[in-house]
Amino acid sequence: MxxxxxxxxxxxxxxxxxxxxxxxxxxxxxxxxxxxxxxxxxxxxxxxxxxxxxxxxxxxxxxxxxxxxxxxxxxxxxxxxxxxxxQNAQLAGNLHLAITDYFRPSALPGLLRRMRDQFPKLHLHVSIRKSAAIDDAAAEEFDIGLSMAILGTATVPPAKTIQHTHLRQEPLVWVADKSFSIPDGGVIPLVVLPDTCSLQRFIVKSLKSHGTSYKIAHSASGIGGLHMAIEAGLGVTCLNASAIPPNAMSLNSLPELPPMPNVAFRLVAPRIGEPAHIADVRNMLVDYLS
Known part of the structure; x- marks a missing residue:
């Protein structure tokens, strides 16, 4: 048998x-x-x-x-x-998904593959955006938005406060390549995204409040470029746990670097009258990411 x-x-x-x-x-x-x-x-x-x-x-x-x-x-x-x-529920249609650059970069291809496999008739359009743009209540260019928020901080003006479904929390970690050492003089070389990134602004603000001397050693356009700069030993950055490259080491124990809070990944709440195929994908994402 x-x-x-x-x-x-x-x-x-x-x-x-x-x-x-x-x-x-x-x-x-x-x-x-x-x-x-x-x-x-x-x-x-x-x-x-x-x-x-x-x-x-x-x-x-x-x-x-x-x-x-x-x-x-x-x-x-x-x-x-x-x-x-x-069940006559073979979903078809277009779905526009906006995802923050910081969301589990190594796991993103697997997530998209699962969506393709489960919803083969769905035409999926994915864009990588800043969390602030995803959280903008006036943005209507996507159906499902996955953003990241720094907990304990007001990253969205009260006038634009919108509802979210919280999925998971992760710590922020100071990291650098294993070959990195702080230069003589104690000035921390930073590897960051542009100052349009709310996490980059929070990093700089935290260092200033802590009294740490720093300089911007490299500004990358996205997480991929940030990873390459870290692996090249160009400096220090702060990333959520699931976005840390494999060869990086934690620097959280260094007294020069301030303690950092957790971040939360969340889905922008569905709009009124959300189509059934979008709601079904949303439910799959909640189950997969929680």
Whole structure:
């Protein structure tokens, strides 16, 4: 008798891969951590290989686990598409998505692929924007906006305050390449985005309040350029945890650098009369990103 994959087990592996640990995956799956662990064990027994390397800092896919997750994305997307088709809910239309540059740069391609797989008839238009532009209540050029806010600060004027769905929080971390060292004289070379970026302005304001000497060593146009400047050892910057490049080190313990708050990622609340296909994608994003 042929052995068939259980979609629930595959979904568990995908969520673990997305969240980085069994403990983080458990609430998204509405299961206990022990139940999640048991599902992984069943899946590994069926495949006859180890799918996860578990450690104190979380769980990481093995090469076999990475291959299975690729298959799982396709199988789960086909399952969702088949269900929508049977329910006459095959979504079609245009969707304009605006995303802040700071949102999980390495995970963005996977998110867009999931949207493409789950909604194959949807024409997706993605633009990378500043959070302030996304949060502008007068902006009507997009259907769903994903922005970042620095917690504990007033980044949007009261007249433009709008409602959001909060998804997740992350710490802000001072970082530099592992090869970096503070130059003689103690002046911190900063690698930042242009001063139209609210995080860049907050970084400069925090350094001034802390009494730290600094200079702008490099101004990048986007997160990709910022990462290259960091990896080249050009200076220090402050990034949300999921936007930190892999070879960077934390400088939060340096007394020259001020403590920083958390940031929150959030979706701009839906507009009145939002079409069904946009609401369905919004619900998927809330589930995926929370």
């Amino acid at each position: 042929a052995r068939l994959f259980d979609l629930d087990l595959l979904r568990t592996l995908v969520v673990i891969a997305e969240t980085g640990s069994l403990s983080a995956a458990a609430p998204r799956l509405n299961r206990s951590q022990s139940a999640v662990s048991e599902q992984v064990r069943k899946l590994e027994d069926m495949c006859g290989v180890t799918l996860l390397d578990r450690g104190k800092t979380g769980a990481r896919l093995t090469p076999a686990g990475e291959r299975l997750v690729d298959h799982a994305h396709e199988l789960l997307a086909l399952s969702d598409a088949a269900l929508r088709d049977m």
